[in-house]
Amino acid sequence: ILDWSWPEDTGGRKDVSFTVLCKRCRQGQRVCEACRSNVRFLPRAAGLQNTTVTVGDLLAHTNYTFEIEAQNGVSQLAPTMRQYAAVTITTNQAAPSPVTVIRKDRTSRNSISLSWLEPERPNGIILDYEVKYYQKQEQETSYTILRSKGCNVTLGGLKADTAYLLQIRARTAAGYGASSRSFEFETSPDSFSISSESSQVVLIAISSSVAIILLTVLLYVVIGRFCGYSKSKQPDEKRLHFGNGHLRLPGIRTYVDPHTYEDPSQAVHEFAKELDASCIAIDKVVGAGEFGEVCSGRLRLPNKKEICVAIKTLKAGYTDKQRRDFLSEASIMGQFDHPNIIRLEGVVTRSKPVMIVTEYMENGSLDSFLKKHDAQFTGIQLVGMLRGIASGMRYLSDMGYVHRDLAARNILVNSNLVCKVSDFGLSRVLEDDPEAAYTTRGGKIPIRWTAPEAISYRKFTSASDAWSYGIVLWEVMSYGERPYWEMSNQDVIKAVDEGYRLPPPMDCPAALYQLMLDCWQKERNNRPKFEQIVSILDKLIRNPGSLKITANTSSRPANLLLDRSSSEVVPSLDTMGDWLDSVRTLPCKEAFSGVSYSSCDTLPKTSAEDLKKVGVTIVGPQKNIVSSIKALESHSKNGPVPV
Structure with missing residues (x-):
């Protein structure tokens, strides 16, 4: 039943009527086709005087789009572009149509192997098939029933040289369909005789x-x-x-792209375990994903201990493409088995809602976790987290899998601070990612985490993942700070292309900052492999003293975001007073004229906007010159002020 509101503007006429157009959008078709002629509209499809209509005789489990157009006596004189409201719905599942094709695959003295084609109109997701058979001479007075998940079955324990009659019916969530007609098959008289097939x-x-x-x-x-x-x-x-x-073997890819399967559901069932929905208990909703809600809950499998799990659900009214994209993440995840890769427990595809079930990570995403626990971890603990991420990425690289969206938000942390790589569905185009931006070559990618060649030429490799790992390394050492701060995506692209690299976070060990710079090499072949990254981090863990040497201004790259028009260079200075005296000689001296320094509190609260007027840009998260100088002052206790 469709119901709509009256037009806000009737065009000054009272002869308004409504027309309803029905379209059916099949999978993979860009242009929708008109609905079948036997679809009924009550009272009718055109010339409606009221704002409601009932549509009958639709197909089950099918996507339909209805367009409602208001017309009056002069609508034909209007421009050719139609104006209408549209709504897309998915009808519910129904009982499937009968199985019509059954074939004999193999016969022996005591068994018959059969297969059949799925019903012409499944009307939903086929849960299983009921196979009913009996001896022909007994005329159904005694029969046997088997259930099969797939489209094949072997009937055993039969009598030799005997005719059997067989019927099959399919079941969806809406119930059983009608039984097929009776098919007759005979067992072999000789145990060694076999069919031609x-x-x-x-x-x-x-x-x-x-x-x-x-x-x-x-x-x-x-x-x-x-x-x-x-x-x-x-x-x-x-x-x-x-x-x-x-x-x-070196060079041999072991990862299988599920998108190469002609039938994507085959990849899901090959790489992911099908779970019974009755084994899953959803406790609460913890967030929203691209395709539906993300929940926490419990999984209790037969003869196994109950465990906590995370559950991604597919929202109702999904299209075939959405279902395929949703389950492709499970097809990918199910191929991986590593302590630093999120573990897939299984999927639910034969009942609604469709679900992906993974292990539960108590501390959530790494970026949020670090922000919540700012400066609360030792250097060794942070390096241990980074080592886990690198180990997971080494495994993915060895498998021949390119992640494309490695970022702290896509790393999950459990109660033991073990970090695990997740979010494998986003190897496709990132249309809904808030961190993504359009590129000149079309599509969306997360600019701040992506290597230059991937942005410019869409060249995604393990080397581009290594660049992203360098950004993750920076995120971890800065406790979840946003890479490149408030710079726009276009400014980030331009700056990185000109050679700008993020400065070392506060108190960042020099060895880790050097690893970041290595990951950010413009020539991708010069970036370290993940195997080398793991080896470097292992050496740091074995030699904790090396983490005490922090990165200083000599390791900081030239800041290409600053104005290059001035040829003056500020030397390293020992005190804040020296810094202010030097600043007064620069083009921005008007901003500091008359300022005497005794402590930070004596400085005027000059805003970043005021400084921009005199040619000074503050690069970083600090919005106020006083807070910037305070940060510099605390940094300068261990060495020269980094100007």
Whole structure:
């Protein structure tokens, strides 16, 4: 039932009527098609005098768009562009239509293997199939029922050389559909006889076995030669790795992109465990995601201890594309198994709401956690967090996966301060990310965290992830401060391209700041690999004394955001008084004329806007010159004032 309001402006006429246009938008089609001719409108679709209509005979579990247009006697004389209100709805699931195609895959003396096609109109998500069979001569006086999650089943315990009748019906959340017509199949009289289809299967199986044996021998020879070379030419860490039952050779990608599957649901079921919704208890809503709510809750699997989990839900009225994009994150996450990668517990796809269930991280996102606990961690604790992130990224890099959106907001922290990389759904275009900005080549990317080549040429690699890691390193050492502060995205792009790099955070160890600068090399091949980053952090953890050497002005890059018109250079100064005396010789001396320095409190509260008028820009989060000087003064106790 559609209901709408009267037009605010009737055009000065009383002969207003309404027309309702129905469109059906199929998956992958840019242009929607008109609804079927048998869709009924009560009282009618055109010439309506009232503001309501009932639409009947729609398909179940289908997206429809209705356009309501107000017209009067002169509407035909108006410009060609129509003016209408539109609403898109998704009808509920219904019982599926009957299964019409069933085929015999294999027969033996005591069993029959069958498969079938999904009903022509599923009318929702098929939960399972009911298979009912009985001996033909018994005429359904005694029958057996099996249930199958997929479109195939093997009937066992049958009598040899006997005819059986079989019916199948599908079930959705709305219930069972009608049963198929009866299909007749016979078991073999001889246990060794097989159908023609089965003989083809056997032939294929034999051929495959021979091919696998030959491939194994060839691979063994290649590995033997490679290992001999590796032992003589390469250090230990460069040799072949055998782990988790997989052979990992250099250059071979082990990550499988779920978007390459013709049927995306196949990737979900291949890499993610299907959970029963009855095993999940949602406790509370903790946030909102791109596709729906994010909740905390509990998962209790049979014969296992109850655990806390995070639950992402898909909001109602979703399109097929939204469902596919939502579940693609699970298809990606389900391929990873590492202590510093968020763990997927499973998915719920066969009932509503559709859910992705992951382990629960008590302390939430890293950026918010650091802001909440500003300056409360030791240097070793921070390096330990950074080491965990780098270890997770090393694993992803070895898998051949490029994250594209590595940032502190996408790192989750548990109660033991273990950091885990998350948010794998955003390897697609980041249309709804508030940190993203349009680029000249179209689409959105998180500018402040993204390498220059990725911004300019969309060249995303593990090297561009290393650049992003450098920004995460800066975020951690500054306790969640925003990279590049209040600079606009365009200013960030311009400054980085000209060579500007973020300065070291307060009390940042020099070794960590040097690692940041290494990650921010313009030439991506010069950036460290994640394996090297982990090694560097391990050395710092083993030698905590190296963290006591803090980065000073000599390690600070030239600030290209400052005005280059002045050729005067301010030397390093030992006191705040010297600093003020020097400032009075610069073009901005008018801002400080008549100022005598005894303490910060004696300085006038000159605003950043006042300083801009005389050519001075304060780079950083400080909005007031007094607070800036206070920060400089506290910094200068350990050395010259960084001007």
